[in-house]
Amino acid sequence: MGAVAYAIKPVVRDQLVTALRRLESKATQSLRRVLVVEDDVVHRESTCKLLAADDVETVPVGTAADALRALRTTTFDCMVLDLSLPDRSGSELLREMAQGEQYGFPPVIVYTGRAISRAEEQELGRFSQSIIIKGARSPERLLDEVTLFLHQVETNLPPERQRMLRDARHRDAVFEGRRVLVVEDDVRNVFALTSVLEPRGAKVEIARNGKEALQHLKLKPGVDLILMDLMMPEMDGLTATRAIRADPATAKIPIIALTAKAMADDRASCLAAGANDYIAKPLDVDKLLSLARVWMPK
């Protein structure tokens, strides 16, 4: 008799616990909000339909002004942005969002029907982690990317970018008004470096290879620090470093090499080429900041 009761009880208890947990998570799980900024009504609706799910609320707007209004009053987990808007361009909207402290800055996915030049991509890359060109398979990728961002929120890893952009206290006298030339063709690193340095008051300038870096230094002298990737198309980092050292006008600018190589002689070759220091990839933000503090001219 007793045996029967014991056999049932734990099962019932387990079921109860599971049910309670489910309720609990339903209550604590907030609705995910996605802002869809798109001027074309048909596209806007189809994007909203694509992203619709039980726990996702899409907020459609058709102009930059409406987008800014929404960002002032509501917290979004993600924003899908078409670049052509009637009242201003998508990149103008992004710049405005970055400047105004009153706006939330959710992860932005640029969703555009036209091809994008490298320069545009670079510019947009300062604010947006993904750019999607519309086409046969683009709905699938849009769904993938939105899901990734919403999942990031779910696991309580707020995107670094969001935190950095909001946190004005990060401004730092060492970096204030300083010009940092990032010579790097990896968009991911450019994004990471910009997110870390700009909120601290530095101005990040970008060259995609050694050749562009040399040109940049000639056209816009006065750079305070150079972060130099080694593996780049056209002209690699070691060659560029040697050239910078060889020119009296640029010979004194501190250079920190970014390297994916682990061997002692790889590092030695950075220093031999004229770099002041090096940091290994993947970049450790804190380490990079302390290195930059060490080498930034006072």
Add this chain to the structure above:
Amino acid sequence: MTTSPDPELTALLDAVYHRYHYDFRGYAEASLRRRIGAALTHLRCPTVNDLRERVLAEPRGFSELLRFLTVQVSDLFRDPSYYRSLRERIVPYLRTYPSLKVWVAGCATGEEAYSLAIVFAEEGLLDRTLIYATDIHPESLRAAEAGVYDLERFARFSDSYRQAGGRGSLSDFYTAQYASAILDRRLKQAILFSDHSLATDVAFAEVELVSCRNVLIYFDRPLQDRAIGVLRDSVRRKGFLGLGAKETLRFSAHAEAFTELVPEDRIYQRR
């Protein structure tokens, strides 16, 4: 490693690592033995210990040994169905990126990197694509960069190209001269050849597609896991990884990071 690693072999690999910083210690022992056996004959060394001394004494000897340890033979469009799947299944997704990066890890003498460049050119993506092609062997990299192959191989290459879904004629992409053919400059301009070791280096860029074919088969399990970790760190989320016909992620420590997208052609998608 196997249960009883050969002490002479171990000593040779240790010496190579410490002196020249090439790490073959995690390579699968059976294939190493075969390769070193061939090197012994060629370099006229009676024993592995003699070879070790020779390699330590003269860098030239090392460079010759390296050739035996690393050279892999490849073809343009080797395993045509792999390229067909890339073209039909992966390229449409890649089109949604404003610019693209591809990494050919272990490019040997360049055939795979050029094959990909040809697919991308035909699909209208080459202008916005940068292909990194890396290897540990400097001589292979030089040959890859030259992009010159024996003309007699091109009949086979052309067959494979067609089976791979080529849209025109392979001859659109090379110029034949005497007994060799040189691949087009516009293909080369999209490729950055560079030195990189899956055994010792880390990820250097985030890419949309990594193709690493017939490299992992030479590694033992711990080194495979290390190498696949580097590949995983390099592929952006929802990006793609292609392996060789005899390779799989199934037993890897990183299997969870990928889904099998085209199992028959060993194409995976990063989660």
